[in-house]
Amino acid sequence: MRIAVFGANGPTGRHLTDQALAAGHEVVAVTRRPGSLAERRGLTVAVADATDEEAVTAALDGTDAVLSALGARFSKDTITTYSAGAMAITGAMARHGVKRLLTVSSSIADPHWRPTGAHFFNLVLDPLVNRRFGRTLHEDMRRMETLIRRTDLDWTLVRPSGLFDHPTVTAYRTAESSADGVFTARPDLAASMLRELEERRYVRTAMGVITTVVKPNIAKLIWNEGVKKK
Ligand SMILES: NC(=O)c1ccc[n+]([C@@H]2O[C@H](COP(=O)([O-])OP(=O)(O)OC[C@H]3O[C@@H](n4cnc5c(N)ncnc54)[C@H](OP(=O)(O)O)[C@@H]3O)[C@@H](O)[C@H]2O)c1
Structure with missing residues (x-):
């Protein structure tokens, strides 16, 4: 398959x-910063701001599916x-007749998500970090989800914790x-x-995904996600 990856130079996009x-697909890595991606066999780099529908339309030419880790x-x-x-990507997909879209959202977008037994997370971290500091980000994620749900694409909203x-x-x-x-x-x-x-398995619905067999070092997590990334 020829797959477009948005956010390709971000930490999830690189994976x-x-x-x-490695699975034998061709990848069109869509990025604003082409210099950040090394040339490799099977990889094409397309320069586009993901919110610019004309640039995204050009990037999606010849692709079969879109994965977004924006x-x-x-x-x-x-x-x-x-x-x-989401507006630019779904518009460009419609123009090309590309049907399959998988977009990273978040567990937070599910109003019923309360991880079992995670009392400190549920009572302290989630309200403070996600719902307060991350309020505007998650509001826009929900707008994205609503917008994607209204399309006739074969979409999957992918919700990690x-x-x-x-x-x-x-x-x-x-x-x-x-x-x-968590x-x-x-x-x-x-x-x-x-x-x-x-x-x-999750076409036109949301797919939660969690890791259970390894846990992050919390101090490292706060450093990497909260301090180093800023
Ligand atoms: N951190 C968490 O705990 C958590 C939890 C649940 C869900 N998520 C979601 O998971 C996703 C992946 O997160 P991540 O931490 O791996 O990646 P990230 O650091 O959020 O990387 C974002 C990527 O999006 C690109 N991007 C942003 N705006 C763009 C634009 N207008 N045009 C083109 N590219 C643009 C960035 O490119 P540039 O380098 O050009 O800026 C970067 O490659 C995000 O949607 C995040 O909100 C995160």
Whole structure:
């Protein structure tokens, strides 16, 4: 398959690109910063801002499916990356007749998601970090989800929990709507998307994905996600 990957130079997008190439797919890596991606066999780099429908339309020429790991940083201001990106990507897909879309969203987008036994997370971290500091980001994720649900594409909204780095794919779990767990390793998120591309178990619904066999080091997680990434 020839797969377009949005957010290809981001931490999840890099796993998606690597794993897709390793599985024998061709990848069109869509990025604003082409210099950040090394040339490789099977990889084409397309320069586009994901919110620019004309540029996205050019990037999607000849592709069979779209995987998006686009993301924005927390901000107190209104965020539009997710919804504007979804608008441009779904518009460009319609123009090309490309039907299959898998987009990273978040477990937070499921209003019923409360991981079992995670009392400190549910009572302290989630309200403070996700619902307060991440309020505008998650509002835009929900706008993205609504926009994608209204299309006639074969979409899957992929909802990971707290992302962390890990060197390999593990025995991750998926579930409809959201999965019961606090963390998701990025290689597992990427692997779940590529597997769903083949298996089509969650077409026109949301797929939660969590990692259970390894847990992140919390101090490292806060440093990597909260401090280093800013
Ligand atoms: N962190 C968590 O705990 C968590 C939990 C659940 C879900 N998520 C979601 O998971 C996804 C992946 O997160 P991540 O931390 O692996 O990646 P990330 O650091 O959020 O990377 C985002 C990627 O999107 C690209 N991007 C942003 N705006 C763009 C635009 N207008 N045009 C083109 N590219 C654009 C960035 O490219 P540039 O380098 O050009 O900026 C980067 O490659 C995100 O949607 C995030 O919100 C995260």
